[in-house]
Amino acid sequence: MADATFEPIYFGPANRRLYGVLHLPAHAAAGAHAAIVCGPFGREAIRAHRLLRVVADRLARQGVPVLRFDYYGAGESEGLDDDADLEGWSGDIDMADREVRRRTGLDRVVWLGIRLGAAAVARALARSTSAGVGAVFWDPVCDGNAYLESLQLRHAQSVDKAFSIRPRSIAPAQGEALGYALPGTFANQIRQVSIDGIAELLAGRRVRVLYDPTTDDGRRLAGQLGGLPAWSQAAVVEHDMDWLSSAAENVALVPAPAVSGLMKALGEFQ
């Protein structure tokens, strides 16, 4: 594989600066797409961090430029937890798309949307008029209400385990989950996330959907796949990764099936 460079950057306007990492090949493959990584939320983003770096490195060495970035109020981007907003994040995807096109000169980009990131990608796709955009959805959140419930349940479990003896002074959590804010607007946006109507949204787009049929979201998605356009494809990627587990727990940080599934799906756009 060829060499690639790695450059951390800040981009975007002064009042909404986003952090990203550009993985640039020494020579872009002919007819290449660039890729932008639209990651998950909160603890899931931490869980995926290492994996996505490995995938981005490998893609770049295969001639595919990649921009990994953090949404406003998340990761290394500016803003606070309380600024979380799916509509804002879809705008961040537009910004990342423009940035990678500017930096690479390429006019075709694939958006990799992971978990709640897939919902942000879907919002951005719904209003995008660009012909040169494809998407890969990996383990998309298919039922926003169920997702919120899972966050709250896991938060309660984490708080129970966090202390040897739980202090009486600790108040019940409001508007947060697993260490991150869940402001009201954001929570309402999440509740509206649904796999219903996905086929109409994706009409006219090249899309790959990667899902794990052993999960609740995977089972919901499997039921909708028959409605996907013919040029879209779905693939099973069983990776045994508990998205909501702490990265410090003894679980694989870079499961091989996930890496190979993502590489294959993104490679199909080249």
Add this chain to the structure above:
Amino acid sequence: MTSRPVVFGPDGNLVGVVTEPERVARRDIAFIMFNSGVLPRLGPHRMNVKMAHRLAGHGMVSLRFDLSGFGDSRVPGRALDFRLQAVADLRAAMDMLEETFGIRRFALVGVCSGALSVYTAAVEDKRVVGALMFDGYCYLTRWTRWAKYWKRARSATLSEWVTLVRSRIARMRRAVVGGPATQGGIMSPDVVAPNPPKAMFASEMQGLVDRGVAVFVVFSGSFIDFYSYANQFRDAFAGYDFVRRIRCEYRSDIDHTFVMRETQVKMLDLVSSWVPEVERAAGPAA
């Protein structure tokens, strides 16, 4: 407040973000945060980013970066073993801040495994004027176990009482059969790192306080088996001079990974309260 990415290290393998406040109170001091365990430099639940924001509010520059092989940082061509490499990386971070920003005094913040690296780096590098170690090395006393039993008994429900008695009986059986006593160590159930010998630790800590380093050790409420009462650290080193000259707090209301925003704020408040101590340790502004 502005943030800028930096790439540094002898191999150009280390990646971090420097956060500069709008108005810098001290141009000669920087705070450095880095990985806890395998987590990226963001820290548990973005804690290092929040800490950088809080420090910027005090007019302090900070760097958060990934150690070699973690987060965005790569392994260097000639990597040392983890513990030695972490200290080498911290020194590279200090070198970069000195060369690029003219900063010569550093306050290191380490959580869990990071606390161990802070300790060693502080001992080895005289540019360190502040060392905050959260859930780092701790030493048991004869009261640790009893304080734990007392607190558990006070808070236990009936079923928890039954479980407690059963586990105690099981442990007594193991003790009769034979097994190592708990000596304490790094404050994580997943990673066990032995404490330095007590005399050596005391000697090195004495060296830090004699050098004027603002040492702040904090223990969370997550590991009552290893740290169970407020004065444990001072009792463990009773009779040693250094222990009267460091700051030590037992915060049973703060958890090891700050999984609640309430505990994040409490930890940030501790860091805020430590800033003036670091400034005093650094001496007059250069």
